[in-house]
Amino acid sequence: MKVGAIVTRIIRQMVRDKRSLALLLFAPLLILTLTWLVLDQESSDLKIATIDVPDSIITTLNDQQINVIDIDKPKSALKNSEIDAIIETAGNSLRITIDDSEPTNSQAIMMKIQQALVSKANVQQVEINHLYGLELSTTFDYVGPVLIGYFAFFFVFLVGGISFLREKSQGTMERLFATPIKSWEIVAGYIIGFGLFAIIQSFIVVLFAVYALGVPLEGSFWNVVLITLLLALAALTLGTLLSTFAKNEFQMMQFIPVVVVPQAFFSGLFNLENAPLWVEWIGNFMPMYYGAEALKEIMIKGNSIDAVVLEIAALIGFSLVFFVLNLGTLAGYRK
Amino acid sequence: MDSFITMNEVSQSFNGEDVLTSINLEINEGEIYGLLGPSGSGKTTLVKTIVGTLKPSSGTVYVQDVEMPSLKKLQDIGYMAQADALYSELTAKENLAFFAKLYGIPRHSISNRIDEVLSQVDLLESKNKLADKFSGGMKRRLSLAIALLHKPKILILDEPTVGIDPILRNKVWNHFYEMKQQGISIIITTHVMDEAEKCDQLALLRDGKIMASGSPSKLKKQTNTSSIEQSFLYYGGVQT
Incomplete structure (x- = not known):
């Protein structure tokens, strides 16, 4: 079968082209590890000064492994970022001043101080509920699931798009058009061929992220692989589609800042809750938005596949639309 | 009509630029038809x-009474493009096997057929070498082998002998004559004048128009010249 011929050829080419293969399979692991090294830090040595605070509270804070230090001029120390927060007594309540120039610090301090004070019954009643009862202690735990999807998307887009483009630049596409192969067979061959590598990639990336980097996985491993794979397919069909609009590899690279990077902004890495509605609305047109949403549902919230049916449908829909558009553009070339 | 390929008032223009103008052409079964012209004359577009692979902007092209473009008819055409369309990561054999499958050659005969065409172009000993490692001439020959693979009734060769040494070129031409004996029609583009002399019929192409056509001897006779190069100059002079 002609589709089979293309699939075999793509597998042969990829296996011979060790660098592209490595880019597809191991570059996501490298970047995930780097992000993990940078983001997976617990804010452990927080320094807090106290002014007129009862000893009992200081003891409680110390119990919570908060570093309460004695310092001469706490207020100026706070300004100089020598300490991270001041706790002082103001009338009947406690006033906490936090150096919020370090966003991760302030979150951590609020959490820790709250935890410390909750255990003290005589201080005002504070109630904290954790909806999912998770122990997400670092930024990486929150963004890990999104990054798994994003890097899979990025590298499949790049490798798939460029090899489809090379077909054009080395003249073989024209040569294919002079054989009795149908356009859909060419595109289908590409999707199956690279789809196989995308399956391997999804499997390796998810396995590595969960078991080596400790990204939380509350739901099913296989559901995560499924979502990552669907994202990769959307990236593949989008990459091959856009490559027909690029004349060379350099022009293909130009699609990265225009098409791939913006997807990161709508993937949940950045909080869009306060953004205008139309900004959120843009996300609806991006595969990454649905992929990231589904990954968070499964990995963080531990939901089953039923909870992400809409996202799965959207990802399949994107792939189908890109596939059909690609057939259209190929038919345009094959005059 | 025994005319195998007929082009009727074919014009081709891209972005308002005319590349071919009113081409009329009749090519008969079992002849070697040469398209002679400088680069930029429209040979490749023709x-x-x-x-x-290109649809005419106007006019019609018939190959054995089937209007082109036709996916089905491609099964009867062997095409060798000007650029060597090879997969550099694959060996000669793998390149051939890929195209063999696209042409639907039965699986069990693929291997034999590959050896056949490779020996025709003198590449049998490089069968398992990566196309990447091939010299320019070897790549041309491999492209030619791909065009021969499915035993087409029509061979369309765009500058097939560029970069091939005279001895091998002679061999390749002998092979063309052999195929002609078998009733295969061959269309060859070239800018080499002495190669044009070897064709049964010639069309002289310049600026997207056919200046003259006929057998090489007829063209020389008409212009009262002793070589195709001189006839070309003659027609070119008349034209301007």
């Missing part, structure tokens, strides 16, 4: 239009 053969692409016959193959059907």
Whole structure:
């Protein structure tokens, strides 16, 4: 079968082209590890000064492994970022001043101080509920699931798009058009061929992220692989589609800042809750938005596949639309 | 009509620029038809239009009474493009095997057929070498082997002998004559004048128009010249 011929050829080419293969399979692991090294830090040595605070509270804070230090001029120390927060007594309540120039610090301090004070019954009643009862202690735990999807998307887009483009630049596409192969067979061959590598990639990336980097996985491993794979397919069909609009590899690279990077902004890495509605609305047109949403549902919230049916449908829909558009553009070339 | 390929008032223009103007052409079964012209004269566009990878802007192309472009008819056409369309990561054999499958050659005969065409172009000993490692001439020959693979009734060759040494070129031409004996029609583009002399019929192409056509001897007789090069100059002079 002609589709089979293309699939075999793509597998042969990829296996011979060790660098592209490595880019597809191991570059996501490298970047995930780097992000993990940078983001997976617990804010452990927080320094807090106290002014007129009862000893009992200081003891409680110390119990919570908060570093309460004695310092001469706490207020100026706070300004100089020598300490991270001041706790002082103001009338009947406690006033906490936090150096919020370090966003991760302030979150951590609020959490820790709250935890410390909750255990003290005589201080005002504070109630904290954790909806999912998770122990997400670092930024990486929150963004890990999104990054798994994003890097899979990025590298499949790049490798798939460029090899489809090379077909054009080395003249073989024209040569294919002079054989009795149908356009859909060419595109289908590409999707199956690279789809196989995308399956391997999804499997390796998810396995590595969960078991080596400790990204939380509350739901099913296989559901995560499924979502990552669907994202990769959307990236593949989008990459091959856009490559027909690029004349060379350099022009293909130009699609990265225009098409791939913006997807990161709508993937949940950045909080869009306060953004205008139309900004959120843009996300609806991006595969990454649905992929990231589904990954968070499964990995963080531990939901089953039923909870992400809409996202799965959207990802399949994107792939189908890109596939059909690609057939259209190929038919345009094959005059 | 025994005319195998017929082009009727074919014009081809891209973005308002005329590349071919009112081409009329009749090619008979079992002849070697040469398209002679300098680069930029429209030779490649002309053969692409016959193959059907380009649809004419106006006019019609028929190959054995089938209007081109036709996916089905491609099964009867062997095409060798000007650029060596090879997969550099694959060996000669793997390149051939890929195209063999696209042409639907039965699986069990693929291997034999590959050896056959490779020996025809003198590449049998490089069968398992990566196309990447091939010299320019070897790549041309491998492209030619791909065009021969499915035993087409029509061979369309765009500058097939560029970069091939005279001895091998002679061999390749002998092979063309052999195929002609078998009733295969061959269309060759060239800018080499002495190669044009070897064709049964010639069309002289310049600026997207056919200046003259006929057998090489007829063209020389008409212009009262002793070589195709001189006839070309003659027609070119008349034209301007």
